Amino acid sequence: MASLNIRNVEKHYGDLRTLKNVNIDIEDGDFLVLLGPSGCGKSTLLSAIAGLAPVTSGEIVIDGLVVNDIESADRDIAMVFQSYALYPTMTVRRNLTFGMRVRGASRQEQDEAVKRVAAVLQLGELLDRKPSQLSGGQRQRVAMGRAMVRQPKIFLFDEPLSNLDAKLRTDMRAEIKKLHQREKTTTVYVTHDQIEAMTLATKIVVMKGGEVQQIGSPQDIYEHPNNLFIARFIGSPAMNCIAGTLEAEGPAVFFRGHSKGRDGLRINLGPMTNGYRAFVGAAVVLGVRPEWLAYAPTGSALDLIDAVVDVVEPTGSDNFVLLKARGETLMARFAPGVGTPGQHVGLAIDIDKTLLFDAQTEQRIPR
Known part of the structure; x- marks a missing residue:
C-alpha cells in the first residue's frame, strides 16, 4: 500500500488547460474514484499519476517521494485499461506472467504469482485459454490479474467496465470491491458512471473542466453537494x-x-x-x-x-x-x-x- 499526494498539478496543451491546480490527498488503502463527465480531465490526471503524461507544473508524490521525473515503469504502479490490452496470441497464463518474464523473474516466482492471482480471481480453469476464448468479464479479470501479479503500491483503473453489458458491470463491480477489501491496495479509479463511483469508492473526487469540485465520501457528496453541478450530476433520477x-x-x-x-x-x-x-x-x-x-x-x-x-x-x-x-x-x-x-x-x-x-x-x- 502507499499514500498518494497530488499537489498543485497543472496540465497544459498549448493554451488549453486540461488540469487546473489539482490538489488531492489519498491515504494508504483508499479507493479513490475520479468522477466527472467526458472531457473533465479525470483520465488526464490518471495518466499523470501513471507517468504516461508529464505534468506542466505541480508534483505527484507516492509514499513521500516526488515521482515527476521517475519513469512510469519505476513508479511501482499497475494500470488496468478500458480495452483490456491482452496479447491475443498468448494464453491467460502467459498474459499474466509477461511482465514478470520481461523483468527476469524466475519460473518459480512466476508460478507462485499465477497461483495466488488465479485463486483470488477464479482464473484457474482459464489459464490455458487465449483471450478469444474468454467472455468480456473473464478478459477483464485477466487484465486485473496481470496488474496484481506485480503486487504494486497503487492500482490505477481507467474506466475498466465501460465495455461490459449491464449484468457483467454489476458482477465486475463486486469483484473489484472484493479485491480491494482483500488486498487493501491503494486504488485510483476513473469513471463517468456515478453508480460505479458510489458503490466502489471510499472517497470520490468530482471533476469538471479540469478542476476539482468536491472531495468526500460517497454519502457526503450525495447528501451535501457543494454546488448545483454536483447536485445535478450525482443521483439517478437527478435531484x-x-x-x-x-x-x-x-x-x-x-x-x-x-x-x-x-x-x-x-x-x-x-x-x-x-x-x-x-x-x-x-x-x-x-x-x-x-x-x-x-x-x-x-x-x-x-x-x-x-x-x-x-x-x-x-x-x-x-x-x-x-x-x-x-x-x-x-x-x-x-x-x-x-x-x-x-x-x-x-x-x-x-x-x-x-x-x-x-x-x-x-x-x-x-x-
Missing part, C-alpha cells in the same frame, strides 16, 4: 432543482417557486437559520432528492404539496413518478404500485434534508 426566492414569515423561512408568481409552489423550510437569513429576497435554487418526497393521501393533517401525477416509470423495486405541482415539475421515488397518471396526491417533503443554492454562484448555502 429536483427548482428556481425561486426565500421569504421570511415570523420565525419561519419559506421557499417560493418562480412559476405562477404568488400562486406558485410555496414550501415551509422551518425555522429561520443564520445561513438562510442573508438570502431572504434573493434568487435561490431549492434542491430535493426524489426520495426526500414522500407520498401522503390528500386530506391528511400534514403540511403537504398538492401535486398531480403525470408519468409513472415502474422499475420493480420503485416507482419513479413525475408530478406537476403549481407550475413546477418534480420527480419522486415511491413504493411499487403507488401513483397513476392523473392522480391527485399529497407530497410530504423532508425539510431537514432539503438544500438551497445561490442562484448566481450556484454554490450551496450553508444552513
Whole structure:
C-alpha cells in the first residue's frame, strides 16, 4: 500500500488547460474514484499519476517521494485499461506472467504469482485459454490479474467496465470491491458512471473542466453537494432543482417557486437559520432528492404539496413518478404500485434534508 499526494498539478496543451491546480490527498488503502463527465480531465490526471503524461507544473508524490521525473515503469504502479490490452496470441497464463518474464523473474516466482492471482480471481480453469476464448468479464479479470501479479503500491483503473453489458458491470463491480477489501491496495479509479463511483469508492473526487469540485465520501457528496453541478450530476433520477426566492414569515423561512408568481409552489423550510437569513429576497435554487418526497393521501393533517401525477416509470423495486405541482415539475421515488397518471396526491417533503443554492454562484448555502 502507499499514500498518494497530488499537489498543485497543472496540465497544459498549448493554451488549453486540461488540469487546473489539482490538489488531492489519498491515504494508504483508499479507493479513490475520479468522477466527472467526458472531457473533465479525470483520465488526464490518471495518466499523470501513471507517468504516461508529464505534468506542466505541480508534483505527484507516492509514499513521500516526488515521482515527476521517475519513469512510469519505476513508479511501482499497475494500470488496468478500458480495452483490456491482452496479447491475443498468448494464453491467460502467459498474459499474466509477461511482465514478470520481461523483468527476469524466475519460473518459480512466476508460478507462485499465477497461483495466488488465479485463486483470488477464479482464473484457474482459464489459464490455458487465449483471450478469444474468454467472455468480456473473464478478459477483464485477466487484465486485473496481470496488474496484481506485480503486487504494486497503487492500482490505477481507467474506466475498466465501460465495455461490459449491464449484468457483467454489476458482477465486475463486486469483484473489484472484493479485491480491494482483500488486498487493501491503494486504488485510483476513473469513471463517468456515478453508480460505479458510489458503490466502489471510499472517497470520490468530482471533476469538471479540469478542476476539482468536491472531495468526500460517497454519502457526503450525495447528501451535501457543494454546488448545483454536483447536485445535478450525482443521483439517478437527478435531484429536483427548482428556481425561486426565500421569504421570511415570523420565525419561519419559506421557499417560493418562480412559476405562477404568488400562486406558485410555496414550501415551509422551518425555522429561520443564520445561513438562510442573508438570502431572504434573493434568487435561490431549492434542491430535493426524489426520495426526500414522500407520498401522503390528500386530506391528511400534514403540511403537504398538492401535486398531480403525470408519468409513472415502474422499475420493480420503485416507482419513479413525475408530478406537476403549481407550475413546477418534480420527480419522486415511491413504493411499487403507488401513483397513476392523473392522480391527485399529497407530497410530504423532508425539510431537514432539503438544500438551497445561490442562484448566481450556484454554490450551496450553508444552513
